[in-house]
Amino acid sequence: MSKSKEAAEWLGKVLNFCNLSTELRTTKPESVSDELHQFGGEWLTLDDRLLSAQQLEVLTAQNHKVLDALQYLINATLNLGLDPAEKIAYTVELSGHREERYLQLAQLAKDIAQQVRQTGEAVEMTPLPSAERRLIHTLLSEEVDLETFSRGQEPDRRLVVGLKAPVES
Helix, strand or coil, X not given: CCHHHHHHHHHHHHHHHCCCCCCEECCCCHHHHHCCCCCCCEEEEECHHHCCHXXXXXXXHHHHHHHHHHHHHHHHHHCCCCCHHHCCCEEEEECCHHHHHHHHXXXXXXXXHHHHHHHCCCEECCXXXXXXXXXXXXXXCCCCCEEEEXXXXXXXXXXXXXXXCCCCC
């Protein structure tokens, strides 16, 4: 069984246990390939058409905290005890929320990169969840003149983007 099917089966059981039964798709949005450099690993998309308004409210309340918790839980559980090279990132999607948010973050990364280059000053971002920080790290990792790192402790951990120090020869 593929990892994405295994993950969908696991998440389906958790959702059933919570009376949030729905179908799950394991296809990635096109933008993941086009603009997000395959970020998010395996995508698990909940079919919102099969959820009631009340169920959707549970999943999306407080800025999608339950959806975030499900994503954290599946990543922690299915990667438990695996070597780092074997670990897979799982993204739990509902109603295009993650895709939209990740595309907003991709634009933010471009804007901050431009700002850092123009001003020469590092930019410290507001606190972001680890998956969102990781996306910006990933998107800016190919920029030869920029570096990114995280500073602080959860829940106030912040991403910093700055110019790389010149290499002395």
